[in-house]
Amino acid sequence: MAKTIKISINGIFVEVEPGTTILNAAQQAGILIPTLCYHKDLCIAGNCRVCVVEIAGQKRLAAACATPCEEEMEIFTNSLNVHHSRKHIIELLLSEHNADCTSCYKNGSCELQKLASDYKILKQDFIPLVPFKNYTIDKLSPAIIKDDSKCIRCQRCVRTCEELQGVNALTVAYKGDQMKITTFFEKSINSVVCSTCGQCINHCPTGALVEKNYIEKVWDAIADKTKHVIVQTAPAVRVGLGEELGLKPGSRVTGKMVAALKRLGFDAVMDTDFTADLTIMEEGTELLMRLKGTLVDHDPEVKLPMATSCSPGWIKYIEHMYPEYLGHLSTCKSPQQMFGALAKTYYAKARNLDPETIVSVSVMPCTAKKFEANRTEMSDSGYRDVDYVLTTRELAIMIKQAGLDFMKMEDAHFDRLMGESTGAGVIFGATGGVMEAALRTVYELVTGWEVPFNNLNITPVRGMEGVKETTVKIENPLEEWVFLDGVELKCAVAHGLVNAKRVMDSVRSGESDYHFIEIMACPGGCLGGGGQPIPTSPEIRRKRAEAIYAEDEGMPLRKSHLNPEVIKIYKDFLEHPLGEKSHHLLHTHYTERERF
Amino acid sequence: MATSYQLKRADFIFKNENDWEEVLSKSFSRTPQELINELISSELKGRGGAGFPTGLKWKLTAEVANDTKYVICNADEGEPGTFKDREILSMVPFKVLTSMAVCGYVIGAKEGYVYLRGEYFFLLPELNKAISEFEYYCKETNIDFTIRIFMGSGAYICGEETALFESMEGKRGEPRNKPPFPSNSGYMGKPTVINNVETLAHTYTIFKYGAKRFYDLGVQYSRGSKLFSVSGDTPKPGIYELELGMSLADFVEEFGDGDTKAVQVGGASGFLVPRKRFNETAIGFQGKLIGISLPTGGSMMLFNSSRSMFNVLDNYLEFFREESCGQCTPCRVGCQQLLKGIKAVKRGEKNAKYLDKLLQLTETMKLTAKCGLGQSVANSFSSIVENFREEMIY
Numbered sequence: 009m010a011k012t013i014k015i016s017i018n019g020i021f022v023e024v025e026p027g028t029t030i031l032n033a034a035q036q037a038g039i040l041i042p043t044l045c046y047h048k049d050l051c052i053a054g055n056c057r058v059c060v061v062e063i064a065g066q067k068r069l070a071a072a073c074a075t076p077c078e079e080e081m082e083i084f085t086n087s088l089n090v091h092h093s094r095k096h097i098i099e100l101l102l103s104e105h106n107a108d109c110t111s112c113y114k115n116g117s118c119e120l121q122k123l124a125s126d127y128k129i130l131k132q133d134f135i136p137l138v139p140f141k142n143y144t145i146d147k148l149s150p151a152i153i154k155d156d157s158k159c160i161r162c163q164r165c166v167r168t169c170e171e172l173q174g175v176n177a178l179t180v181a182y183k184g185d186q187m188k189i190t191t192f193f194e195k196s197i198n199s200v201v202c203s204t205c206g207q208c209i210n211h212c213p214t215g216a217l218v219e220k221n222y223i224e225k226v227w228d229a230i231a232d233k234t235k236h237v238i239v240q241t242a243p244a245v246r247v248g249l250g251e252e253l254g255l256k257p258g259s260r261v262t263g264k265m266v267a268a269l270k271r272l273g274f275d276a277v278m279d280t281d282f283t284a285d286l287t288i289m290e291e292g293t294e295l296l297m298r299l300k301g302t303l304v305d306h307d308p309e310v311k312l313p314m315a316t317s318c319s320p321g322w323i324k325y326i327e328h329m330y331p332e333y334l335g336h337l338s339t340c341k342s343p344q345q346m347f348g349a350l351a352k353t354y355y356a357k358a359r360n361l362d363p364e365t366i367v368s369v370s371v372m373p374c375t376a377k378k379f380e381a382n383r384t385e386m387s388d389s390g391y392r393d394v395d396y397v398l399t400t401r402e403l404a405i406m407i408k409q410a411g412l413d414f415m416k417m418e419d420a421h422f423d424r425l426m427g428e429s430t431g432a433g434v435i436f437g438a439t440g441g442v443m444e445a446a447l448r449t450v451y452e453l454v455t456g457w458e459v460p461f462n463n464l465n466i467t468p469v470r471g472m473e474g475v476k477e478t479t480v481k482i483e484n485p486l487e488e489w490v491f492l493d494g495v496e497l498k499c500a501v502a503h504g505l506v507n508a509k510r511v512m513d514s515v516r517s518g519e520s521d522y523h524f525i526e527i528m529a530c531p532g533g534c535l536g537g538g539g540q541p542i543p544t545s546p547e548i549r550r551k552r553a554e555a556i557y558a559e560d561e562g563m564p565l566r567k568s569h570l571n572p573e574v575i576k577i578y579k580d581f582l583e584h585p586l587g588e589k590s591h592h593l594l595h596t597h598y599t600e601r602e603r604f
Numbered sequence: 605m606a607t608s609y610q611l612k613r614a615d616f617i618f619k620n621e622n623d624w625e626e627v628l629s630k631s632f633s634r635t636p637q638e639l640i641n642e643l644i645s646s647e648l649k650g651r652g653g654a655g656f657p658t659g660l661k662w663k664l665t666a667e668v669a670n671d672t673k674y675v676i677c678n679a680d681e682g683e684p685g686t687f688k689d690r691e692i693l694s695m696v697p698f699k700v701l702t703s704m705a706v707c708g709y710v711i712g713a714k715e716g717y718v719y720l721r722g723e724y725f726f727l728l729p730e731l732n733k734a735i736s737e738f739e740y741y742c743k744e745t746n747i748d749f750t751i752r753i754f755m756g757s758g759a760y761i762c763g764e765e766t767a768l769f770e771s772m773e774g775k776r777g778e779p780r781n782k783p784p785f786p787s788n789s790g791y792m793g794k795p796t797v798i799n800n801v802e803t804l805a806h807t808y809t810i811f812k813y814g815a816k817r818f819y820d821l822g823v824q825y826s827r828g829s830k831l832f833s834v835s836g837d838t839p840k841p842g843i844y845e846l847e848l849g850m851s852l853a854d855f856v857e858e859f860g861d862g863d864t865k866a867v868q869v870g871g872a873s874g875f876l877v878p879r880k881r882f883n884e885t886a887i888g889f890q891g892k893l894i895g896i897s898l899p900t901g902g903s904m905m906l907f908n909s910s911r912s913m914f915n916v917l918d919n920y921l922e923f924f925r926e927e928s929c930g931q932c933t934p935c936r937v938g939c940q941q942l943l944k945g946i947k948a949v950k951r952g953e954k955n956a957k958y959l960d961k962l963l964q965l966t967e968t969m970k971l972t973a974k975c976g977l978g979q980s981v982a983n984s985f986s987s988i989v990e991n992f993r994e995e996m997i998y
Contacts, residue, residue, distance in 0.1 A: 054781040055931045057972045068979065069971045074781035089971065096968040100937035133961055135944045137937070161930065180776055180930075183759060185940045187930025 015081040030061055030072040030083055041085050042094070042123055044101075044213055045162035046073040048545040049531070050171055056162050057097050058123065062087045069093055098123050103134035105214065106143075106157035112215040113153075117542065119213035120160060137185075149198035151220055151378040152206060159189055159216035165208035172531055174506035175325065177202035189216075192604040200604055201328045203505060205321035205529045206375030206399075206538020219375050219539060222396040223406055229367040229396070230273040237367045238276040238355070239269055240347045240426075243284060244373035244437030244534035245400045247555035251541035251548075252404030253414045258551030260559055263419025268407050269371075270420055276355075279422045280370065281429030283343035283350070284436040284445070286577070287318065288568035290594055291340045291442075292450040293585035295524055296489070304491050311335040313500075313515060313522040316442050318342045320380035321529025321538070323598065325505050330512050331600035339595040343436065344370050344377055345386050348393030349593040350426065354581045358425055363389060369396045371403045373437070373537035376529065388593050399539025428573040431464075431559070431566035438556045439503035439533035440469035440476060443526040447480060447499070448567045454482060454489040464566055470557070472532060472550065474507040475500060477522075498522045504531040611854040612847040614821055614829035616809045617692060617699075617802070623812070624698040625741060628705060631811045632747065636666060636710040643807060646815035647827040652678060652763075652800035653870060653901030654976065655889045658807065661797055664787035666711040668795040673713035675704045676772075676791060676798040680721045680756050680763040683871035684923060685903030688831040688843050689801035693720075693727055696805065697734040703804035705742065705749045706811060707797050716751040717791070719768050722758035760927035764975050765790075765798045767929065778931045779975035802831055802902070823849030826888030830902060836868075837861050837908035852877055852885040855904070863908040866991070871903035872920040873980035876913075878991040913992035917946060920984050928977060934969045935978025941965060942985055946996055956997045959989055 012023045015033060022037045029052075034041050045056035054074030061072045064082035069090060077083075084090065102124060109115050143157040161180075166189055169178045177200050181190045191200045209217045229237050250259035269277040294314065301310030317323060317338040326333060341349065347370070352363035370377065374397075380386065381394040398406075407414055422428070432448055435441030444466040451459040458464065459480070468478035480497045482489075500522045502511045508527045514520040530537045532549035535556060560566060568574065582589045631639060644659030665673065677700055681689040692700060704716040720727065735751050742749050754772050756762050762771045766780035769791045790796025799807075806828060810818050818828045826848035835841050838859045846855075856864045866878045869887065875898055877885050886897045907916065921943040930936045945962045948954040966982035973979045989996055 052781065053931075054974060055933070057933050057974065060972045071781065071974070076783065092964075093968045093972050096965060097933050097972065100933050100941065100965075103941065104937045133958075134941050135948060137940055137944070140944075160933075161936065163931075183761070183930045184924075184926040184928045184936065185930070186926075187928075187936060 050167040114215035148196040150382040151204040151375040203321040203325040204376040204379040257548040264417040267417040267420035278427040281433030283346040284433035285568035285571040321376035327601040334598040352389035375538040431563035432568040651802035675716040682760040699808040761929040836906040853882040868905040870900035876987040932974040
């Protein structure tokens with residue numbers, strides 16, 4: 009290990025590793041330096057200048073986030089120079105910002121607002137610049153609202169879109185006072201390559217990028233006595249929701265969440281995990297059919313590798329960026345949309361309800377799900393399959409509005425018919441989870457034996473590595489699957505679209521010969537989704553992942569094909585995977601999109 | 605007034621360059637260490653305006669071990685009021701090319717680039733011709749060095765060295781965080797020497813005549829001669845090579861129209877000096893020889909009593925408002941506030957005290973802006989507002 013560096017911060021001596029920034033060194037010394045453009049997920053920009061500190065012997069102040077410590081540096085984080093400069097910078101940012109805080113969606117959770125409060129900016133001397141600019145709010149996307157008047161040009165969204173997602177839908181244009189964050193030819197975010205993943209929202213410090221919220225619409229539906237309002241909750245919501253309600257990252261609140269939803273007035277509270285299990289049945293069967301088509305029938309029309317289709321951000325991305333690979337996507341709808349299609353058919357019939365009266369709401373860790381629910385083809389039930397999509401954050405807002413003391417809620421259970429799930433459904437919320445769930449089922453269906461990993465935990469596909477690979481060798485299959493004997497099933501898992509790009513490029517170049525690929529648009533999978541609580545960081549996502557796997561281990565059933573309600577739906581309604589009804593309700597097709 | 609500060613003309617830069625082949629081969633016959641020492645003892649400082657010791661820059665870059673290094677000639681001459689680099693490139697391009705190749709030899713670089721200001725597009729044919737001839741000679745004499753031209757697109761900020769690298773790499777021209785400095789990580793993340801056109805022309809003089817000839821010009825801390833772009837209310841606008849260290853009074857005596865009210869030294873990012881301070885102001889780098897010493901990239905704008913200093917400042921701020929890259933808060937928002945602020949005071953929408961708030965703001969900009977652009981807006985603003993406050997108000 010290289011020699012450590014000794015510095016002093018506000019008179020406190022600290023020893024740090026070479027390369028440590030002043031910001032991180034200060035943290036070690038228990039000193040907090042305010043930041044805005046800095047984010048743990050992103051490269052260092054050093055453009056907001058809020059984190060400036062004084063270094064003895066230097067004429068100018070230095071950005072703590074961007075300046076590495078040097079031997080014997082004497083740093084002052086709260087000198088009068090620093091204090092005045094910082095205050096000035098916050099004032100400047102406010103002068104350029106539409107500080108209409110009480111009518112802002114981010115009121116109370118805005119980082120600029122917090123700084124203004126911490127530094128007590130009590131009167132604004134500078135000339136407000138917003139009236140001079142010709143801002144329009146982009147509301148055309150069903151998922152994301154972009155309001156440039158609230159943008160402070162920290163470029164966190166631009167770095168997110170480039171570094172985490174490799175999409176570059178958002179970019180910087182113009183210079184000087186005209187400089188702004190925008191899209192290709194300043195088109196609406198709805199008509200460019202944007203995957204609607206919402207990572208920009210998760211990383212925006214202000215209200216410049218927010219989700220389109222459907223809170224009022226859902227309250228209206230709940231209050232409407234003629235409507236039967238049902239709700240489904242995605243696996244990652246239960247390990248995120250607590251953070252919005254005062255709990256530590258990684259808190260599991262499944263039971264309280266269900267109880268709260270019931271108290272909000274939903275007529276039935278059911279689980280997307282159920283359709284996650286169902287997805288495994290459909291998608292697992294589809295994979296086996298594709299393997300047969302390739303290995304036995306040598307059908308050139310059958311595409312391998314097959315890629316998962318649960319993540320609507322990933323779907324929109326591949327439609328824009330790799331349209332020639334749409335045939336590789338599993339035709340399975342995402343669990344949300346499977347649930348939606350079944351809610352207004354299977355559920356309506358079983359409960360003897362007119363599907364017309366059913367309002368189907370979903371709570372998702374995701375903003376792309378809002379886009380997905382709006383896709384024209386998502387109406388196979390004869391109605392809009394999913395009417396409103398709420399993010400984890402929106403649900404937390406509703407819980408607060410309803411005055412529920414979340415911590416005091418008694419755990420409750422999901423309602424029957426589409427509320428039962430297995431551990432395999434839960435792990436859909438983490439990167440690698442769909443792969444793991446699929447392997448647990450597919451391997452067992454083919455061989456009659458459990459997948460050969462200790463306690464069913466397929467650890468090679470877990471964790472936060474950007475691209476993970478594993479190979480599962482099939483030995484002594486059952487008679488029906490004998491053509492798979494000795495086949496080494498090559499699998500890859502990617503999360504974050506920048507890693508999706510890596511995998512897709514290796515598929516395109518022929519470098520890889522995978523059979524099955526799982527891709528999730530967001531870092532960490534759904535648990536790091538664009539609709540999850542803010543802030544996010546690698547550490548927070550790790551905590552949420554631990555909670556997901558703990559949830560899995562705590563389930564009595566951990567394999568999708570053992571879910572009794574899944575068995576029941578095939579017996580009573582769908583008949584068998586990839587059957588006629590499945591084909592109609594649970595599968596879909598994809599559309600090539602323009603690449604700008 | 606001491607006589608040693610009198611204005612002295614020099615004539616090195618534009619003197620014939622027919623001997624470039626000789627200077628090149630002579631330099632290549634010496635060791636890199638010798639050449640670095642020669643440069644260091646000449647005390648040549650960067651002529652772009654910042655004044656970093658050139659010999660030290662080459663030395664630092666030479667010391668970094670890397671197979672790939674670059675030499676870049678900064679010809680993005682964008683400072684309002686300077687036009688000397690254009691003249692050097694059209695009159696004596698071989699001096700610049702020779703120095704680039706010598707620099708390549710010293711630091712271990714095989715590739716050089718001229719980053720040419722977008723507006724200097726018309727120089728391209730002649731410059732390309734010179735480069736072909738130069739490269740041909742290099743090939744003949746087994747000198748492994750190529751030079752390419754990279755055209756800028758007209759952004760002022762791209763004259764800032766790290767923004768220039770970003771621009772060359774095909775990205776948005778925005779300054780980087782420093783450290784790392786170009787000597788460690790410049791163009792393409794490789795060790796890079798980036799010198800102003802004029803600096804390279806001076807190194808030619810030094811390699812030709814030896815360090816002493818250069819060192820003997822100028823005064824302590826500010827050795828050598830420098831090109832000045834003289835413009836404004838002057839009977840003889842143009843480019844002049846003068847020894848550093850002269851007093852501004854002498855300069856005005858030579859170039860003024862008899863009614864000089866103030867001189868802007870160093871372009872829009874420099875300082876405005878009012879008549880009452882001409883005597884105590886010297887033109888050169890740090891070190892207080894007399895009163896204040898002002899560095900300059902060579903822009904000298906003279907204003908006579910017919911000029912409104914409000915209009916002058918308004919014009920500079922319009923320039924900065926537009927030419928700030930927009931990346932960092934103090935510069936992007938600060939420039940807008942300064943411009944809107946002086947207009948509001950002029951119109952009576954803000955009272956005169958608001959000027960003090962704006963002066964404090966320029967202090968913050970100087971302390972906290974990410975690069976030289978935002979840091980230097982304070983120079984012209986405070987020197988104009990402090991010296992001509994009444995013109996800002998009435």
